[in-house]
Amino acid sequence: MKTDQEREAHHRFVQALQHEHLTCSKPGCGGAMDVADLTPHNARIKAYEATCERCHMVEKITGKEEHSPAWDVASITMMAEVHLLHDQPTCPFDDTPITFISMPNPRRKGRYRLTCFYCGRHTEMNWPPPEAKG
Ligand SMILES: [Zn+2]
Ligand SMILES: [Zn+2]
Structure with a gap:
């Protein structure tokens, strides 16, 4: 079972992955975020860093590596x-x-x-x- 927090983190990951617009999660800010893809070459999971254009909060958005069970x-x-x-x-x-x-x-x-x-x-x-x- 995923917690609400994990669900929200996953949702933001999918938004970054699909180059969708991300907004700052800081209460009362809601600024647009600049997303940089910091994934190392050949890495299996993506790593992003989002920076709020308004309050400059930095948010790390990464996958959660897990390989088992494998896809059947x-x-x-x-x-x-x-x-x-x-x-x-x-x-x-x-x-x-x-x-x-x-x-x-x-x-x-x-x-x-x-x-x-x-x-x-x-x-x-x-x-x-x-x-x-x-
Ligand atoms: Zn902000
Ligand atoms: Zn997966």
Whole structure:
């Protein structure tokens, strides 16, 4: 069970991830925040620093790394299907929008890397998956 505070922190993480407008959480301020992406190269979870343009409060917004249990085949297939329907799949563990990256595909097959930048779960998959072949 998530606390209200965790839920709010996750909500702000998703806003930063999707480049949505963040407002200062300090009571009575409500200023616009400048969000900088401070994620180190190749990091599995994103780290942001938001600064209020009005009161200059600095807020750290980061994911919460967690790898187990890993995504199972059913949830990976479900995320891929949602993606191919041009919809936004979300991580089944934390409801964070998944990032799909198309990888170089030497054999003209679709190959994707799926990453949840909140929990750091990630996988690579071929599409269509081998078991789907007639
Ligand atoms: Zn502020
Ligand atoms: Zn996740």
